[in-house]
Amino acid sequence: MSEVIVITSGKGGVGKTTTTANIGCGLAMSGKKVALVDADIGLRNLDVVMGLENRIVYDLVDVVEGNCKLKQALIKDKRYSGLYLLPAAQTRDKDAVSPEQMQKLCENLKEEEFDYIIIDCPAGIEQGFKNAIAGADRALVVTTPEVSAVRDADRIIGLLEANELNNPSLILNRLRIDMVEKGEMMSIDDVTEILAVDIIGVVPDDEAIVIQTNKGEPAVTVETSKAGQAYRNITRRILGEDVPLMELKNEETFIDKLKKLFHR
Amino acid sequence: MITFENDNQEKKSLKDEGDFEIEVGVAESGVPVGEIVEAADEAAKEDTSKKEEIREEIENVFSMDENVTLFHKGNLRNGTSLEYDGSVVLLGDVNPGAQIKARGNILVLGAIKGTVHAGCLGDRDAFVFALNMKPVQLRIGDIITRFPEEVLKGEIFPEYAYIEDGRIYVSEF
Numbered sequence: 001m002s003e004v005i006v007i008t009s010g011k012g013g014v015g016k017t018t019t020t021a022n023i024g025c026g027l028a029m030s031g032k033k034v035a036l037v038d039a040d041i042g043l044r045n046l047d048v049v050m051g052l053e054n055r056i057v058y059d060l061v062d063v064v065e066g067n068c069k070l071k072q073a074l075i076k077d078k079r080y081s082g083l084y085l086l087p088a089a090q091t092r093d094k095d096a097v098s099p100e101q102m103q104k105l106c107e108n109l110k111e112e113e114f115d116y117i118i119i120d121c122p123a124g125i126e127q128g129f130k131n132a133i134a135g136a137d138r139a140l141v142v143t144t145p146e147v148s149a150v151r152d153a154d155r156i157i158g159l160l161e162a163n164e165l166n167n168p169s170l171i172l173n174r175l176r177i178d179m180v181e182k183g184e185m186m187s188i189d190d191v192t193e194i195l196a197v198d199i200i201g202v203v204p205d206d207e208a209i210v211i212q213t214n215k216g217e218p219a220v221t222v223e224t225s226k227a228g229q230a231y232r233n234i235t236r237r238i239l240g241e242d243v244p245l246m247e248l249k250n251e252e253t254f255i256d257k258l259k260k261l262f263h264r
Numbered sequence: 265m266i267t268f269e270n271d272n273q274e275k276k277s278l279k280d281e282g283d284f285e286i287e288v289g290v291a292e293s294g295v296p297v298g299e300i301v302e303a304a305d306e307a308a309k310e311d312t313s314k315k316e317e318i319r320e321e322i323e324n325v326f327s328m329d330e331n332v333t334l335f336h337k338g339n340l341r342n343g344t345s346l347e348y349d350g351s352v353v354l355l356g357d358v359n360p361g362a363q364i365k366a367r368g369n370i371l372v373l374g375a376i377k378g379t380v381h382a383g384c385l386g387d388r389d390a391f392v393f394a395l396n397m398k399p400v401q402l403r404i405g406d407i408i409t410r411f412p413e414e415v416l417k418g419e420i421f422p423e424y425a426y427i428e429d430g431r432i433y434v435s436e437f
Contacts, residue, residue: 043343044361053400054400054401054410055410056401090342090343090363091345
């Protein structure tokens, strides 16, 4: 039985595409058959983040318009055999597809026996958002610990519920525990108190994300990366395992202790 | 025939954008086609099959679509597509995410960093030329190729791409 998961946020730049790529890779690492769908028509990025840009021949709009078969447009990932990408069209815009067509597309993808179909939603609440959520069974909402992002996430959760996508899960991205400790950043509790939804993962701010994104290889593959670990945990939670939220607090080094001593 | 798609899906004539078009067709070229065919006839008087061949060749030269060329000045940015029923000469760059699709040849006096498709109706004789050839993907006729990473990061010099034995080759110009 396949599940269609939409990854959305409302606000732009909070890490929807990065999250999609990492969760997709993580699920494929666990041996699942996964299709990633880029619904951001006209501003596609998922192919670049996955490092598959140069393999695109057909795209989502070609499939919807019947210019090619679904199988022809699905790009096989270069690292994991069970991972596929359906890229968005770049020279078109969001009006090129309708929610009904997206629904049909999701049905067709389900028939291809994918375990998970993950849709990368564009920012905003207009046509692109409506398309992305049309065929979804479940939603993951990404937010950062900033007032504006949380405000937009709240709006999105409301819209999801209005479209019968109840109980979305929350991913809190780019958290900096040192700032939280100083009281300069919203904490996990602050965010969950406002949004009142289940949290499925907390991803710390990590340089590895930027490095890996520019390389076209998701951070989830990097053993040593904290963000990578966080994404591996999220993957396991999606698969139904009970994994506790990881300890984000940095171990105090000897030098840190010394600094504290002198700052007193 | 000339379309220029921007984000809003508006189709504009390129002429409005300050571009111009040069047509070197039978009518505009000023070359009296009949005379040339006659001259060819004389040259191949003895051999009727050869005569036919030459006639065909000359007719091909004057009816080929790549003789109709679009000149476009300016960079093609991400998301824009330049499609033309003939050859294209671009004075500018093709950025990643932009594409040129031409029935004939493509000459870019700048960098190709996006996707280009020459001979897009299946003409394998079409070629692509660029001062800096670093495309995401290059297509000629029905053949698609992508460039190795080290080539894309390598030196800049004028190159042209063509098909030989069903494969795309790229050579220094």
